Amino acid sequence: GAVVSQHPSWVICKSGTSVKIECRSLDFQATTMFWYRQFPKQSLMLMATSNEGSKATYEQGVEKDKFLINHASLTLSTLTVTSAHPEDSSFYICSARGAAESGNTIYFGEGSWLTVV
């Protein structure tokens, strides 16, 4: 299947700083990528849909100025958590929609653990 890679796998940052997480589709082009957040023992929560070359679409309740999303190429989307606080500590997961030949299946990255101290 298609491969989606995230970097870093885990990161620790100080409160008030910003941290960037990258999501790459390694063997296919993805015009659309998605960002999720998952707290311990909970399900994945969709944060936003990232479209190449245009602004991201955020789910209700997700602050677009806090979670900056950039999708500058067909293989890379980035999520920047700005002015991070301890409550932003979570597991962040990206996904990308594959080509029509694969049934537009969505493939997920390995996830990135963010800890804000």
Add this chain to the structure above:
Amino acid sequence: DAKTTQPPSMDCAEGRAANLPCNHSTISGNEYVYWYRQIHSQGPQYIIHGLKNNETNEMASLIITEDRKSSTLILPHATLRDTAVYYCIVRDRTGNQFYFGTGTSLTVIP
């Protein structure tokens, strides 16, 4: 926004078939049923998807009822590595977002 309901947890003996049910009574005609699983601290892994016919691949089989209001994921010979949370999701093939429900936590017992 999840359109599916699944039992919260299930156990299965190693080597036996694991049958995971999913209800999606409001599914529309152009929506597919997708199954993913998430092993602890990893991203979800694609398993299988289908529209109305039963599907089989190297990982699992998907049985969809004739009225399409429910489906069952079958892992034919469960192993300890199949212990994970399994998510059933319905989605329009051309649609984008995946909304996750609570999934079923499957524990394979030695």
